[in-house]
Amino acid sequence: MTRSWALPTLLVVCGALVAAASAVWGMPGMAVPVLVLFVLLAGLHSPLAFPRSIGAEEAQDRSAVDGRPIVYWRSGCKYCLRLRIRLGRNARRLHWVDIWRDPAGAAAVRAANQGDETVPTVVLAGRPHVNPDPEWVRSQLSS
Incomplete structure (x- = not known):
C-alpha cells in the first residue's frame, strides 16, 4: 500500500x-x-482517482456473476490513468484491482503477460487484453 x-x-x-x-x-x-x-x-x-479497488479473487467472483471486465492497474501508471479518464463515469462499471495492494492481482497479471506486470490489463470473458484502447473497453461495456 x-x-x-x-x-x-x-x-x-x-x-x-x-x-x-x-x-x-x-x-x-x-x-x-x-x-x-x-x-x-x-x-x-x-x-x-480510481474507483475503489477490490481483491483479485473478489473481482473474479463478481465478474463471473455480472460479466463485467476486470481491470488490473497500479497508481502512477500513465496508461492506467489514460484508461480511467477516457472511460469517465463508465469506469465504475468495471472491477478494479490494484496490483500493488493485492498480490493475487499481481500474480494474475504476471500469468497473463509472460511474467511481466504490464498494466492496465483488462480481463473480459476470461481473456486478458494488455493496454487496450479505452474506446474498445467502452464499447465492450455497452454490448
Missing part, C-alpha cells in the same frame, strides 16, 4: 518546495498556482 502513495506524496513535497522557493525568491504570486498544479497531479496519480 505504501508504493501506491509514493508518487503522489513525492509530487506534493516537490510542489511545496517549488512553491516555497518561489515565495523566497520574491515571486509569491507564482507559489499558489504551482502548489495547486502539483496537488492536482498528485490527486490524478493517487488511488483516489
Whole structure:
C-alpha cells in the first residue's frame, strides 16, 4: 500500500518546495498556482482517482456473476490513468484491482503477460487484453 502513495506524496513535497522557493525568491504570486498544479497531479496519480479497488479473487467472483471486465492497474501508471479518464463515469462499471495492494492481482497479471506486470490489463470473458484502447473497453461495456 505504501508504493501506491509514493508518487503522489513525492509530487506534493516537490510542489511545496517549488512553491516555497518561489515565495523566497520574491515571486509569491507564482507559489499558489504551482502548489495547486502539483496537488492536482498528485490527486490524478493517487488511488483516489480510481474507483475503489477490490481483491483479485473478489473481482473474479463478481465478474463471473455480472460479466463485467476486470481491470488490473497500479497508481502512477500513465496508461492506467489514460484508461480511467477516457472511460469517465463508465469506469465504475468495471472491477478494479490494484496490483500493488493485492498480490493475487499481481500474480494474475504476471500469468497473463509472460511474467511481466504490464498494466492496465483488462480481463473480459476470461481473456486478458494488455493496454487496450479505452474506446474498445467502452464499447465492450455497452454490448
